[in-house]
Amino acid sequence: MVIVMGPDATPEDTDNLVELAASVGGEAYVTRGAGRTIIGLVGDVERFANLDLRAQPGVSDVRRTSAPYRLVSQENAVSRSVVRVGGVPLGGDTTTVIAGPCAVETPEQTLAAARMAQEAGASLLRGGAYKPRTSPYSFQGLGEAGLKILSDVRDETGLPIVTEVVDAADVELVASHADMLQIGARNMQNFALLHAAGEAGRPVLLKRGMTATIEEWLMAAEHIAQRGNLDIVLCERGIRTFENATRNTLDISAVPVAQKLSHLPVIVDPSHSGGQRDLVLPLSRAAIAAGADGVIVDVHPAPETALCDGPQALVDADLAELASAVRALSGLLGRPLAAAPAPEAAVV
Template identity: 70%
Template sequence: MVVVMSPDATEEDVAAVVARVEAVGGEANVSKGLTRTIIGLVGDIESFHHLNLRTLRGVADVHRISDPYKLVSRQHHPERSTVWVGTGRQVPIGPETFTFIAGPCAVETAGQTLEAAQMAQAAGATLLRGGAFKPRTSPYAFQGLGVQGLEILAGVREATGMPIVTEVVDARDVTVVAEHADMLQVGTRNMANFGLLQAVGEAGKPVLLKRGMTATIEEWLMAAEYIARRGNLDVVLCERGIRTFEPATRNTLDISAVPVVQATSHLPVIVDPSHAAGRKDLVVPLSRAAMGVGADGVIVDVHPDPESALCDGPQALLGTELRELASAVRRLPPVLGRVDASERVREG
């Protein structure tokens, strides 16, 4: 069961609902979104029905939810959500806009990161992605610069004004990453790392949650529910390809997951064509497909010198491919009723 509070509900109103639920042995999980507070109830449904929660001050509605993911479901939140990323400069990700996120897969040096950010910004990107911590399949591969990489990203944000999206791979690092980044990314290998999901849910920053390479859509949404239960509804889902029998690409981009999830959950959904394909020649076509199917944005790799990249150089865009993607981002979303996110940026 879910209690939806009205936009003008006070902290005292929320506390009154929580107290009444706990008085009958129930558990109340408070999640605060941009305009609404939602309280997910766990316990005996019949007991909750006798509480007359709708009569309490500040309660807008009460829903009985059948989906196992209660807080991220559209059953209690029929309108799709917009997540704002950044502090002084806030970039929207949501149903009315198309958000272009780009940057280097890994932060290598200050110069390389700044150059990649400038390339991304010139192509129309409004958010900068860059990896300071890199979970790699091989323990011998480049694992990222860690805190030094975070400091480089913060410096590049200062120079460009672009809010930062970066991955956190360990619950112990959530605090330091949140101190530097505007959005915390949970990667495919950590989608089912429940301790990490709960930690980012408590960090007070928006979260980009990538789909696990072998995860079903329900498992993906249940991972988002872990974050929401810790009080954070500012979650953006990212389809980045799943593992199938097909070896022609690194992963198989499940483009149908975008409308399926949007029909089920109110959370924004973006696509990562770079990590899906692992080949730069497929990034632009897959980005066009993402736009056509209604994705709320794309996140792609760019690098000033892909051949020398320490991570995922074959998929990084440069020159002709980046210009082609920039053209597609300018032309296609408006045809589909979307506004470029740069036109809705809020200056705090």
């Protein structure tokens, strides 16, 4: 059972409902997002029904849900969620482009990539300070030094930061620099990390695991929501199949399916799914045409020297074509590009 709170509900109204649930032996999980508060109830449904929850102050609706991911389910939403990152919307009636280097290498490289991203219409900057790599001998990221570089580039460009966190112990540090925390595909079911991210007070970008079903992906989002955070964006980044012509197989059908099952925004990562520069543009077109709320792409000023994923990073000519395609398709669908905020609005 789920309680949807009204826009005028007070913290006292929410606390009262938590106490009511406890009075009949139930548990209540309060989760908040931009403009909405949902309380998930666990316990005896009949006992909850006897509480006359709809009559309680601050309550907009009470719903029984069949989905195991009750907080992120579309069943329990009045409308689709819009998640705001440093003032930039993800979801709603806009299309959002997130772009930047897969890995932060130097201040100069990161700033150059951020400028490239801006010219392509990006309103959020992605960049990895911590890099979980398949090989222990591959570049693992600059860590805290990389976070400081990203912060400096945000101050310079005004682009809010999306960056990955790979360890629950690092969540507080990363959240002190980032505008949005990214949970990568390899960590989609790292439950300690999901819980810590849910408690960090930052929006979360949750990538689908390489072998995860859509339900498992949504259940991972539920772990974040259950810790109090509904500001979650789902990212389809390709799944592992028998096909080896691409790095991963982009499951474009996951976009409408996830949007049907959940109220959360859904974006696509065409860079890590295709793994090749010449595939990023057609996969981006497919994502936007399928109704994705945005795309996240790799860019690099000198991909031939990149320490991570150079073959899939876009360069100037590719970015110009991407910008043209995204603007044209978004316009046809009535979803203009989300604009970047002023520099001062992006500072954490």
